[in-house]
Amino acid sequence: MSGPPPEFGLIARHFAPLAGPGGLGLLDDAALLSPPLGQELVLAADAMVAGVHFLPDDPPDTIGRKLLRVNLSDLAAMGADPLGYLMTIALPRGTGDDWLAGFAAGLAEDQARFGLRVLGGDTVSTPGPLSLSLTILGTVPAGQAIRRVGARPGDEIWVSGRIGDGWLGLRAARGEWPDPEGALARRYRLPEPRVETGRALRGVARAMLDVSDGLLQDLSHLCRLGGCAAEVEAARIPVSDASADIAALATGGDDYELLLAAAPEDASRCAALGLAPIGRFTEGPPRVTLRDAAGGDITPRRLGWSHVE
Amino acid sequence: MSGPPPEFGLIARHFAPLAGPGGLGLLDDAALLSPPLGQELVLAADAMVAGVHFLPDDPPDTIGRKLLRVNLSDLAAMGADPLGYLMTIALPRGTGDDWLAGFAAGLAEDQARFGLRVLGGDTVSTPGPLSLSLTILGTVPAGQAIRRVGARPGDEIWVSGRIGDGWLGLRAARGEWPDPEGALARRYRLPEPRVETGRALRGVARAMLDVSDGLLQDLSHLCRLGGCAAEVEAARIPVSDASADIAALATGGDDYELLLAAAPEDASRCAALGLAPIGRFTEGPPRVTLRDAAGGDITPRRLGWSHVE
Known part of the structure; x- marks a missing residue:
């Protein structure tokens, strides 16, 4: 041997x-x-x-x-x-x-x-x-897993953390975005899985997923599976750098934040977990609309990115 | 969208x-x-x-x-x-x-x-x-899984199927070995997992694994974990082509046949499953010895191959 x-x-x-x-x-x-x-x-x-x-x-x-x-x-x-x-x-x-x-x-x-x-x-x-x-x-x-299916018109849309940090972090790691303390690059290299928050949302979230392909694209999955539309207010999306293009942050992906539907009566429970309300599911065919402060439609043509082209 | x-x-x-x-x-x-x-x-x-x-x-x-x-x-x-x-x-x-x-x-x-x-x-x-x-x-x-740990001196060594078909099959698929009906190349592309045989060996096999890195090398794992040696009779190893070098067949790997230790009193149960006895575990430090018909030591220097060099 x-x-x-x-x-x-x-x-x-x-x-x-x-x-x-x-x-x-x-x-x-x-x-x-x-x-x-x-x-x-x-x-x-x-x-x-x-x-x-x-x-x-x-x-x-x-x-x-x-x-x-x-x-x-x-x-x-x-x-x-x-x-x-x-x-x-x-x-x-x-x-x-x-x-x-x-x-x-x-x-x-x-x-x-x-x-x-x-x-x-x-x-x-x-x-x-x-x-x-x-x-x-x-x-x-048993029976308490939160699925992607379940969003209904009238539900509010909530997110954890900040959206677009994956996109900013990749640019920061490449030296293409200012990041004096390295916090953004760290976020790209080490996303923060929201395990505690997810567990606390059992019985609260009607539908949930984590933002991997881009906020708007992942939201479109909840729409398709719930048979409803979604309206998102750009100004309410929590971001790390307000100078960045909101469309880039909302389509960039790699955030690994939770995105969920919750009934309006559960708003205080969501807020207590540090989540931010960014819009609402509405009646209509599956469609995601991003609105500026004046209510104008600023939905980008491409909602996110895919790992396979 | x-x-x-x-x-x-x-x-x-x-x-x-x-x-x-x-x-x-x-x-x-x-x-x-x-x-x-x-x-x-x-x-x-x-x-x-x-x-x-x-x-x-x-x-x-x-x-x-x-x-x-x-x-x-x-x-x-x-x-x-x-x-x-x-x-x-x-x-x-x-x-x-x-x-x-x-x-x-x-x-x-x-x-x-x-x-x-x-x-x-x-x-x-x-x-x-x-x-x-x-x-x-x-x-x-519960409690019936067959582990790699458990071979003891005196146990017999059994194998399913034929050893070396992975090695012969790769050569056949490359056109380097005669394979008129394509059976060997098919064995390389589609190994036959011994699921039924494995299930039937609950309560019979004292230690078991599947041959992936080469019969002798995988046998050495059973020896190390069982704290015993193993003697294999080359002539008893079931092979598809007796003209091939037995050392190549017994070290080639990719066979996905079962290799196990069983007490001598379970020999008839093993034989009834179509397994072949190829040797015996013995007292001594972990070591695998391959013997020819005359009892001579023909153990190859290298017992198998590894996926990472």
Whole structure:
């Protein structure tokens, strides 16, 4: 025997310490999990590719965390609690040990922060760019998951945080936008999944998702699934930089903020969670309209962006 | 509104019909699942990259099926029943609709055959090669999952199917090995996960895994985790082509056959499942020895291969 192969060593050294009890120390073909009684499992998967979803020279500790947070945001949008995740990594040949150590350290930090553990995964080599895929598991009390379907005319539209930080942050990270303290670039590299807020919205949000493709485009999904239209007041959209074009901020994507429909009588509960009301769902065919302060239609032609052209 | 973005269309058209009830028509951020009472969940993830794990010109219907089958093989190795899966796809730009239709058709075929449904996923674009990642979910009665840990001295070593077909099949697919009826190339493109056999081995196999990195290397994992050595009789390894070098077949990998430890009193149960006995676990430090008919040590220096060099 010539000893375990390098792959086994890589995984064991950097990732086995991250594994939860269900991960069996990442020694088995698969992980074992007993979901808590009375809970439904929530499952989501997202992928990221260097140069497409993050910058190739982003610090390694932020890359794994960003993917984890993007997936945590999917749980938040369903009102779910994090449980664990599986990650696959396609590594360019020659990826150094320092890079892997930084990558794993970042994951360890966010595992502790958000209360979940790695359950398994796979590491392969690729002649292409670094590519990551993550499947996240969460739990929600049976019947209480928040769906995308459910917005009705008369519901108010609420958002968490600030919209457009993903767009501003990418520009800041590229040196194309002023960012003296680096806060915007950090937001791009490390979005803030609204897990606590999502959980608090069980029984309040009638429909919800997280803003990944652009506020207006994601809102159009809620319209299509709810069979209603939406009117958004541009001046009420919370933004970090009022000098930026509101259409760019509202279509830029990568915000990972919650966007939801709530009945008018739940307004105070939404406001107490720090959410901002930005408009209203209305009767009519699925259509999103963005209005300026004078009520003029300033809806951009393109509502967001898509990962596949 | 300019209509849904192309990504949404791609997913909806080709993949939504594949979704099970838990997948919510792939319309939500995440899937919902209520695991059956008394069952544990089994989870595994694997990734594949074009040019590394399959040939770039492999028929599209076999590519998704191969990844699904590789993951089904991980379930089989734990004695689990298939439940569902999430898949992420990093597509090179310009991937045609025909390719996607073929890819989805292959998945549909194997979903029906193995009794599981897609629960979710993500489609992104990549400047690199086609890269796929799949997380599979299965169930096993609580406490009955078969682990890699548990081989003991005196246990017999059994394998399913034929060893080395992955190695022969890759050569056949490249035109480097005679394969008049194409059977070997088909085995490389579509391995046969031993789901039924794995389920039948609950309570029989003391330790089990599936052969992915090479028979001898995977056997070395069972040795390390069981704290014992293993002796394999080359002549007893079932192979498809006796003219091939046994060391190549026993180290080639990609077989996705079951490799297990069983007590001698369970020999008839193993034989009834069509398994072949190839040797025995023995006292001693973890070490795999391959012996010829005369008892000579013909162990190759390298026991298998690794996905990451």
